[in-house]
Amino acid sequence: MPKQLMQHKSATQRTISIEQEVHDIKIYRPKKMTDYKRILVTAALPYANGPVHIGHMAGVYVPADIYVRYQRARKRDIKFVCGSDEHGVPITIRAMKEGVTPQQIVDKYHAQIKESFEQMGISFDIYSRTSNKVHHQTASAFFKKLYDDGLFEEKETEQYYDEKTKTFLADRYIIGTCPVCANPNAYGDQCEKCGSSLSPEQLINPRSALSDAVPVKKKTKHWYFPLQDYESWLTEWIIEEHKEWKNNVYGQCKSWLDKGLQSRAMTRDSNWGIKVPLPDAEGKVLYVWFDAPIGYISATKELTDKWADYWCKEDTKLVHFIGKDNIVFHCIIFPAMLKAHGDFILPDNVPANEFLNIEGDKVSTSRNWAVWVPDYIKDFPGCEDVLRYVLCANAPETKDNDFTWKDFQDRNNNELASIFGNFVNRTWVLMHKLCNSKVPKLHEDILDDEDRWIMKEIESSKLKVESLIEEYKFRDALFEVIDLSRKGNQYMQKKEPWIKAKKITDDRPQSTAAQKEIDNCLHLCLQLTANLAILVNPFLPNTAKKMLYMMKVVDKMLDWENAGKLKLLSVGYSLRPPEILFRKIEDEEIKMQIEKLKSGLIKKDEPKMEEPKPMNEKQETKKPEIVYDDFAKLDLRVGTVTTCEKVEKADKLLKLTIDLGTETRTIVSGIALHYTAEEMVGKQVVVVVNLAPRKMKGIESQGMILTAEDKDGKLHLLKPEEVVSPGSSVS
Numbered sequence: 001m002p003k004q005l006m007q008h009k010s011a012t013q014r015t016i017s018i019e020q021e022v023h024d025i026k027i028y029r030p031k032k033m034t035d036y037k038r039i040l041v042t043a044a045l046p047y048a049n050g051p052v053h054i055g056h057m058a059g060v061y062v063p064a065d066i067y068v069r070y071q072r073a074r075k076r077d078i079k080f081v082c083g084s085d086e087h088g089v090p091i092t093i094r095a096m097k098e099g100v101t102p103q104q105i106v107d108k109y110h111a112q113i114k115e116s117f118e119q120m121g122i123s124f125d126i127y128s129r130t131s132n133k134v135h136h137q138t139a140s141a142f143f144k145k146l147y148d149d150g151l152f153e154e155k156e157t158e159q160y161y162d163e164k165t166k167t168f169l170a171d172r173y174i175i176g177t178c179p180v181c182a183n184p185n186a187y188g189d190q191c192e193k194c195g196s197s198l199s200p201e202q203l204i205n206p207r208s209a210l211s212d213a214v215p216v217k218k219k220t221k222h223w224y225f226p227l228q229d230y231e232s233w234l235t236e237w238i239i240e241e242h243k244e245w246k247n248n249v250y251g252q253c254k255s256w257l258d259k260g261l262q263s264r265a266m267t268r269d270s271n272w273g274i275k276v277p278l279p280d281a282e283g284k285v286l287y288v289w290f291d292a293p294i295g296y297i298s299a300t301k302e303l304t305d306k307w308a309d310y311w312c313k314e315d316t317k318l319v320h321f322i323g324k325d326n327i328v329f330h331c332i333i334f335p336a337m338l339k340a341h342g343d344f345i346l347p348d349n350v351p352a353n354e355f356l357n358i359e360g361d362k363v364s365t366s367r368n369w370a371v372w373v374p375d376y377i378k379d380f381p382g383c384e385d386v387l388r389y390v391l392c393a394n395a396p397e398t399k400d401n402d403f404t405w406k407d408f409q410d411r412n413n414n415e416l417a418s419i420f421g422n423f424v425n426r427t428w429v430l431m432h433k434l435c436n437s438k439v440p441k442l443h444e445d446i447l448d449d450e451d452r453w454i455m456k457e458i459e460s461s462k463l464k465v466e467s468l469i470e471e472y473k474f475r476d477a478l479f480e481v482i483d484l485s486r487k488g489n490q491y492m493q494k495k496e497p498w499i500k501a502k503k504i505t506d507d508r509p510q511s512t513a514a515q516k517e518i519d520n521c522l523h524l525c526l527q528l529t530a531n532l533a534i535l536v537n538p539f540l541p542n543t544a545k546k547m548l549y550m551m552k553v554v555d556k557m558l559d560w561e562n563a564g565k566l567k568l569l570s571v572g573y574s575l576r577p578p579e580i581l582f583r584k585i586e587d588e589e590i591k592m593q594i595e596k597l598k599s600g601l602i603k604k605d606e607p608k609m610e611e612p613k614p615m616n617e618k619q620e621t622k623k624p625e626i627v628y629d630d631f632a633k634l635d636l637r638v639g640t641v642t643t644c645e646k647v648e649k650a651d652k653l654l655k656l657t658i659d660l661g662t663e664t665r666t667i668v669s670g671i672a673l674h675y676t677a678e679e680m681v682g683k684q685v686v687v688v689v690n691l692a693p694r695k696m697k698g699i700e701s702q703g704m705i706l707t708a709e710d711k712d713g714k715l716h717l718l719k720p721e722e723v724v725s726p727g728s729s730v731s
């Protein structure tokens with residue numbers, strides 16, 4: 001590859017410097033909307049094993065819906081598809097635990113999730129489900145095509161198996177004692193108590209989460225998709241051709257590609273899911289991450305006979321809205337599958353969001369640390385737009401963000417009610433009082449600088465909002481809308497029509513002049529309100545509807561082409577009385593929500609075990625705040641490793657002898673995959689000295705050494721910057 005000649009600053013602004021020969025250099029530019037004839041928007045398929053919470057809404061569904069409503073208002077040919085993801089191991093396990101069939105589980109949650117989306121105004125063209133027949137056929141045919149083309153590798157491996165329930169066990173479903181902190185309920189992939197990432201082999205006394213049986217290893221055959229064969233193509237396609245993708249998405253893709261890709265099994269041992277369409281595949285189904293994204297294709301098939309236009313034509317813009325835990329599946333695995341298949345287009349963009357935390361802590365369904373959408377709708381009836389507003393204004397577009405109930409209240413009371421709602425209400429009240437409940441005339445002969453300023457602001461708002469939405473910057477776009485209403489308030493404050501009204505006396509010329517000024521102010525405020533309705537419609541559709549009702553105009557006024565226009569409401573047209581757009585949210589309501597969250601009062605019928613979709617990206621767990629006294633209980637000291645050896649029959653454990661100045665300790669540590677015994681000798685390490693001793697593989701470990709785990713799961717020793725005398729205390 002020749003020296004890089006292009007540096008992108010952003011999709012719209014970049015510098016190109018030609019430094020040397022250009023003959024073999026491809027210069028990519030992101031496609032523009034004018035390159036496309038139609039748009040297909042997909043939103044991540046929620047897993048049908050629980051209700052949706054506001055983190056899902058903020059990350060995926062609210063932004064996707066804003067984008068789609070805006071494009072519809074622009075009269076673009078757009079389809080918006082989604083559905084429930086109803087396959088995968090967690091659903092079968094849930095069913096086993098509740099003593100019902102997997103179908104009963106998915107039926108229950110599919111209906112509940114669908115209803116939540118409808119109530120929140122998420123305007124899918126179709127909300128389907130992956131247990132539908134059309135999806136089974138589509139996904140089977142997709143798999144069969146790749147199989148017939150000889151693209152899968154067939155491999156036999158050994159996997160953990162529960163003989164009691166006759167089930168192969170994912171790492172998550174093996175439980176045992178953590179070798180690091182002795183937590184008796186650590187999972188086979190991670191200990192939630194100390195945060196160590198583990199493998200089932202490391203657990204002491206492993207047992208099946210389903211039956212308590214001791215898991216055994218059993219041979220099984222699966223079909224692997226060789227992702228490494230697509231690595232160079234993916235690198236070209238993402239790293240070179242899609243520099244305009246969001247930094248968080250681009251960065252995560254780059255890190256996956258830099259690490260190198262490997263074959264991934266696309267089948268699983270299970271009876272719940274899409275049967276592998278091969279003769280020798282009894283008891284095997286498609287991997288849930290193979291079938292779920294194909295669900296987008298199936299849903300489009302169900303929606304329209306012209307589905308192939310949306311999936312197979314290059315002039316369709318395909319956009320996947322997802323959360324950050326799904327980036328690898330939508331940017332690497334699914335595109336590689338689509339490329340391998342050959343009939344389908346690839347996504348133009350995957351504007352994934354980061355996570356929304358709640359009150360400073362990560363959302364956890366097992367700890368019930370979440371705000372559930374069905375609960376919100378029950379507690380705040382008629383306030384669906386307020387939640388959409390807060391989740392967009394606070395969206396985790398570039399980094400994890402925090403939802404707090406106090407911020408929710410502030411944004412409602414201080415932004416929606418006091419700025420936007422107040423402007424519309426004042427305009428309506430004054431128009432009824434001072435202009436006979438009709439749209440007053442605009443007297444062009446007396447327009448002043450302030451009038452011209454607000455007219456210009458109205459005219460320029462359209463372009464600002466639309467270019468931000470096209471770039472998936474929904475927060476900024478929403479701020480522009482609120483800002484326009486703020487300017488409306490400023491304008492009215494300067495004009496003071498209520499003061500001018502006092503000048504109206506019997507003295508005709510003076511009264512006429514005052515009335516003309518009042519007319520101009522309210523005429524422009526009314527046109528501004530009509531503009532606000534158009535601009536806010538993608539974000540807050542119920543609010544836009546209420547405004548239409550007050551203006552007595554038809555839905556067509558909300559067409560995007562009307563934004564920026566100054567003659568939307570005709571002179572002399574009589575308008576309805578004002579309605580309150582946003583009620584105030586009281587301290588009491590907020591206090592109750594915080595208490596409800598903290599006391600875990602929200603009742604939900606979920607088992608206590610965390611059931612993530614298998615093979616999701618690992619998520620960081622943040623621990624609760626502690627006071628200094630808690631920290632001071634730890635006795636941390638620097639020690640020097642004097643001898644080190646591998647622990648027999650334990651892949652990950654090293655046995656170290658550590659000189660702590662006044663004493664010598666034996667410590668067993670799970671770092672063998674990251675450091676060899678030889679390289680440990682002579683190294684200084686930080687030791688937790690007053691940790692209760694515990695036995696690992698028959699050896700008593702008298703303390704613990706500290707390591708940092710990076711996002712790839714690699715461990716790095718913590719050590720002093722310079723060599724210090726053994727026994728030095730750490731604080």
Ligand SMILES: [Zn+2]
Pocket residue numbers: 178179180181182183186191192193194195196
């Ligand atoms: Zn642990």
